[in-house]
Amino acid sequence: MTEYVKTLETTLFEESPLTLQCGATLSPVTVAYETYGELNEQRDNAVFVCHALTGDAHAAGRHGPDDTKGGWWEGFIGPGKGVDTNRYFVICANVLGGCQGTTGPGSINPATGQRFCLDFPFLTVSDIVSVHSELVRSLGVDRLLAVVGGSLGGMQVLDWAVRFPNQMNGCVVLASATKLAAQGIAFNAVGRRAIHSDPGFNNGEYYETDGPRYGLALARMVAHITYLSEDSIELKFGRRLQDSDRFAFDMEKETEFQIESYLHYQGKRFVQRFDANSYLYLTRAMDYFDLAEGYETLADAVQNVQARFLVASYDTDWLFPSSQSRELVSALLQTGKHASFLELPCPFGHDSFLIDLDPLTELVAPFLQQTQAAGRA
């Protein structure tokens, strides 16, 4: 008999509000999260998984018979998998500002009884982590075995390790960086512009309408290109046409090459599951993130880190290139931290950490075991 997982909900910061980095406060904060596996008696087997820009709390397992695909990291988290739920108690929560159950711009502002929309306070990766950190405490876990995340999830891991150095023994940072490069900010700016210039956006107050669905779809289309490597697009689609062997020579036909229909499809599908305001807030959080901000050097920033680090990048990832992971690892090693780094060869670009799970399993499974052993020693 299959056991289904449920998305749970908890309310934090009820009595003492959450003070965000921008100075605003939020109270209460609802957090949607899931857990897989069991917390052991020593409470030293908890692994927190941080999701990326458009992920959610549903990292693994199935919600029910209709949930055929399972969670977004289904191949990596589960019994006997990279993050083995027979051994570890795994927690994944939707981020603050998200749209999958955790308080965000689409939530009701208790002060007004209306949705926040753009009155939602400006949030940062640190604010996301503050909520995660509090969630972990509320679950009775003093110290996580590890925090694991890719892309924006990796940024959360980094912030967490610096700001709450005693809350974990290990950190796994995949396809990420200590700050977004200008080209990444540029692509995010295009996505936000697409949302802003859609008349359906209505300054963020669109929840009773279809909303900026064209703008959000466009934002996803352009972002999606950056998640793939040039070679993987070429291999998967090349110049093949959608319906025919021959060009249609027809300006009415908007999608003719397979890559065009694919991107249009990705855009449309994304609109069904994601909220444009959340997209604005979370891409801003990503742009703002700079681990070394307020420090002289990156090495200074990671000075207080306690956790052991595993850092992996992908050779075809041009959004978060390996050079950025190397900078991080170099700063960790300079300051005497324990850090392993591997650049993985994989054709799928930035998305590799969601796709190519065997090499990841080979890296992460022993890292978690070693980290647990080191913590118990």
Add this chain to the structure above:
Amino acid sequence: MTEYVKTLETTLFEESPLTLQCGATLSPVTVAYETYGELNEQRDNAVFVCHALTGDAHAAGRHGPDDTKGGWWEGFIGPGKGVDTNRYFVICANVLGGCQGTTGPGSINPATGQRFCLDFPFLTVSDIVSVHSELVRSLGVDRLLAVVGGSLGGMQVLDWAVRFPNQMNGCVVLASATKLAAQGIAFNAVGRRAIHSDPGFNNGEYYETDGPRYGLALARMVAHITYLSEDSIELKFGRRLQDSDRFAFDMEKETEFQIESYLHYQGKRFVQRFDANSYLYLTRAMDYFDLAEGYETLADAVQNVQARFLVASYDTDWLFPSSQSRELVSALLQTGKHASFLELPCPFGHDSFLIDLDPLTELVAPFLQQTQAAGRA
């Protein structure tokens, strides 16, 4: 006393209509063009310059005292420059389907007395070249010394050399390819989608209104990123902010990083000078272009080429990577053609051919002289 240049206009295909690759016909075709320098008595010193996607006929010289910048290749074409107008008679024409004087979707359809809009026939790089080729004949030039172009202009050069092999002695192909890679098609698809989904587009019939100005600006923003290298964006903008040293933490502020304001500015400026329908037609022409189409191999396609080739790519150009230029040169050499190839080191990405003109001058000036000498020998 400065001599100003004028954009000239000629009418072609009046008696015998132009049959396009899609089968439709156009008659007449107005062509806007400019010339610089003098055609010599032997009529063997004419160089045709093919402009890129959003260029125009104004490649060099100044239109008047207000034209402070001069033409789009001002640093490369002129007395004593890479294409030396003291030696050569230079022709540059706005492409078919364009919006700077040559017949395009914004022109009046003689059959209806209304603008073509999307009734303009589907056009290809070959159609553009057919018009250029006819223009050259109409100017009394049987054989060009050379055809020169970068990016979409380079595609025109390639098509020209294959379809009218006796019309030139030399070809210069810069930052171009024999076909667009899937990633390039993907970015074009995003740009077109931005135009299509702007309510101002109105199925291409927008000439009495502001038109799809947000969509067109977005298309330019995303394309502009692809014209720059990651390093050049990083160097020029990095993570620097526009107005302040500190983050504003303000969702109302749409542009905060310098790269954001820069892209917004590029988008706005582009809308003032370019037509959205032309953008749709010309990006489609670029997507469709495949020099080897209808041939077994690329080498077969270039079999009848007569011209000497100079091919140059840029090491940081990720839209038209050097590998594509190498394929072209390899096909030319396989079939016994005269072809030189250089990958130029330059940090500016695809746009390098418009920016880094000294190395280009060093390559092109001797190539034109040698080609002229070879033609006279």
